[in-house]
Amino acid sequence: MGDRRAGNKKRRALSWIRKAVQAVFLSLFVILAWSASYPPGALNENLFLRLDPLAAFVAASWSGLWVYLLPAWLLLLATAFSGRFFCGWVCPLGTVLEWVPSRRGRRRRRKFSELRVVDLTGKEIGEGERRVRLKYAFLVLFIALSLAGVNLAWAYDPLVIANRTLAFLFSGGIPFLFLVLLLLAVIAGPRFWCREMCPLGACLSLTGMLGSRLPADASPLSLVKEEESCIHCGRCSLACPFEITEVADSRHTGRLAIPDCALCGECVASCPCEGALSLRSFGLVLSSSGTRKGGDTAIRDAGKEEGNVITHPRRMRDGSPGSGVAP
Amino acid sequence: MWKLRLARREFLAWSLAGAATAITYGLWPRDSGASPLLRPPGAQDEEDFVSRCLRCQECVRACMTGCLEPAGREFGAGKIWTPRFNPSLAKCEFELCGRACARACPVGAIRRPGDEEVRIGTASVDRKKCIAWNEGKDCLVCYERCSYGAIEPDSRGRPRVKSKRCTGCGACQNTCVTCPDPAIVVYPIKGDRS
Numbered sequence: 001m002g003d004r005r006a007g008n009k010k011r012r013a014l015s016w017i018r019k020a021v022q023a024v025f026l027s028l029f030v031i032l033a034w035s036a037s038y039p040p041g042a043l044n045e046n047l048f049l050r051l052d053p054l055a056a057f058v059a060a061s062w063s064g065l066w067v068y069l070l071p072a073w074l075l076l077l078a079t080a081f082s083g084r085f086f087c088g089w090v091c092p093l094g095t096v097l098e099w100v101p102s103r104r105g106r107r108r109r110r111k112f113s114e115l116r117v118v119d120l121t122g123k124e125i126g127e128g129e130r131r132v133r134l135k136y137a138f139l140v141l142f143i144a145l146s147l148a149g150v151n152l153a154w155a156y157d158p159l160v161i162a163n164r165t166l167a168f169l170f171s172g173g174i175p176f177l178f179l180v181l182l183l184l185a186v187i188a189g190p191r192f193w194c195r196e197m198c199p200l201g202a203c204l205s206l207t208g209m210l211g212s213r214l215p216a217d218a219s220p221l222s223l224v225k226e227e228e229s230c231i232h233c234g235r236c237s238l239a240c241p242f243e244i245t246e247v248a249d250s251r252h253t254g255r256l257a258i259p260d261c262a263l264c265g266e267c268v269a270s271c272p273c274e275g276a277l278s279l280r281s282f283g284l285v286l287s288s289s290g291t292r293k294g295g296d297t298a299i300r301d302a303g304k305e306e307g308n309v310i311t312h313p314r315r316m317r318d319g320s321p322g323s324g325v326a327p
Numbered sequence: 328m329w330k331l332r333l334a335r336r337e338f339l340a341w342s343l344a345g346a347a348t349a350i351t352y353g354l355w356p357r358d359s360g361a362s363p364l365l366r367p368p369g370a371q372d373e374e375d376f377v378s379r380c381l382r383c384q385e386c387v388r389a390c391m392t393g394c395l396e397p398a399g400r401e402f403g404a405g406k407i408w409t410p411r412f413n414p415s416l417a418k419c420e421f422e423l424c425g426r427a428c429a430r431a432c433p434v435g436a437i438r439r440p441g442d443e444e445v446r447i448g449t450a451s452v453d454r455k456k457c458i459a460w461n462e463g464k465d466c467l468v469c470y471e472r473c474s475y476g477a478i479e480p481d482s483r484g485r486p487r488v489k490s491k492r493c494t495g496c497g498a499c500q501n502t503c504v505t506c507p508d509p510a511i512v513v514y515p516i517k518g519d520r521s
Binding site for chain 2: 033039055056151160173
């Protein structure tokens with residue numbers, strides 16, 4: 001038992017490191033927003049807004065587009081190579097929403113079999129009829145309206161909402177949109193906005209898919225699965241802030257380029273099987289899962305004791321064996 | 328592969344949400360003309376400006392004098408939280424601040440033309456409110472505050488605006504003593520701002 005606890009501790013370290021990184025970026029965001037008051041300093045006070053590809057799209061046809069908004073293009077480039085890491089590690093709004101105590105936040109109590117994919121009216125959606133997430137519709141609408149000269153970034157864009165929230169808080173105003181998002185997080189789960197609605201998330205998801213064929217060795221940050229070590233217990237999906245079921249379902253060995261995956265590594269930290277999941281940078285293992293050998297029945301029994309784990313390989317909801325998700 | 332699946336219930340829910348949004352947007356009170364909507368110096372033409380502005384409040388935060396504020400809903404839902412230059416808060420010191428608002432704008436909705444090109448608006452005296460015009464008092468504070476020589480007293484000591492010299496900096500409106508509303512107010516220039 002001692003070994004196992006030590007292993008857990010080590011794996012939890014990744015969670016804490018990520019929380020620390022998130023806290024650093026959130027603090028930076030607050031500091032930059034605070035120092036945006038006169039006089040302009042040496043800092044780039046609007047750095048986060050210039051990181052935003054959607055804001056860059058709004059600024060299209062401006063002569064400063066390429067030089068001034070370079071951070072946005074760099075973010076898109078980095079995302080193409082490693083997926084939606086921005087959402088899991090950097091985005092200040094995502095950080096705040098993730099830390100909101102939520103009605104649906106007590107993941108440890110839930111069982112994987114209870115993890116439901118629901119549409120916005122709360123109706124359950126079967127695995128075979130996966131819905132196009134609303135955020136892609138938002139993104140299409142956003143781009144179409146941008147081309148027509150109507151700007152919706154001010155209402156939808158997470159970084160803009162976060163920036164305005166701080167500005168309003170500093171000046172004694174009420175940040176309505178932020179309060180709506182907080183309420184949404186409390187009701188529908190911490191990352192509901194990011195998963196289902198965020199247009200920037202949709203943009204980064206799609207950009208991440210451009211490089212989905214990239215092997216883990218060429219990716220700055222990647223989630224890698226070893227199918228042989230996986231016992232399909234489903235803990236990864238339970239731990240996932242984005243409630244991604246593909247990690248547990250996948251029969252794929254190698255880099256898992258899942259559109260919604262924010263590379264947060266919660267799945268790695270929760271995985272009991274040695275080497276089944278790992279977070280890597282250019283092939284270098286940053287964090288690897290578990291201490292148990294794959295196929296070890298002890299882990300299944302242990303899981304059974306905790307009442308948290310399905311003791312057989314997970315099947316799809318229609319009863320057919322789960323199929324691998326395309327890398 | 329991804330399939331679009333929209334249940335009838337969901338479709339209805341979204342249609343209703345969309346209709347509610349459209350109705351709110353349409354019925355929202357528009358600019359009544361009571362208080363003019365001025366933009367920061369160097370702002371693009373109104374249509375271009377609104378279609379770019381992120382309402383991120385960077386310019387409002389960056390302003391040296393605190394003359395900017397987020398526009399309220401009285402200017403229509405489409406312009407809510409866009410930066411509004413309100414001379415009653417403070418005058419615009421565009422020649423001193425190094426165009427902090429233009430520097431702060433992340434999308435180029437406010438840019439930085441030369442100081443001599445800046446025309447935020449034009450001041451106009453309401454002769455019914457102005458105590459020099461209406462009550463024959465010896466008041467020329469607006470004339471005294473104007474840095475551009477855009478206000479000149481006429482032979483009877485009443486202020487007149489030379490609109491060609493006026494930059495719309497708002498010093499006159501900011502300093503006007505009439506209560507509750509200033510008698511000299513800066514109005515936006517229709518059409519091209521630069």
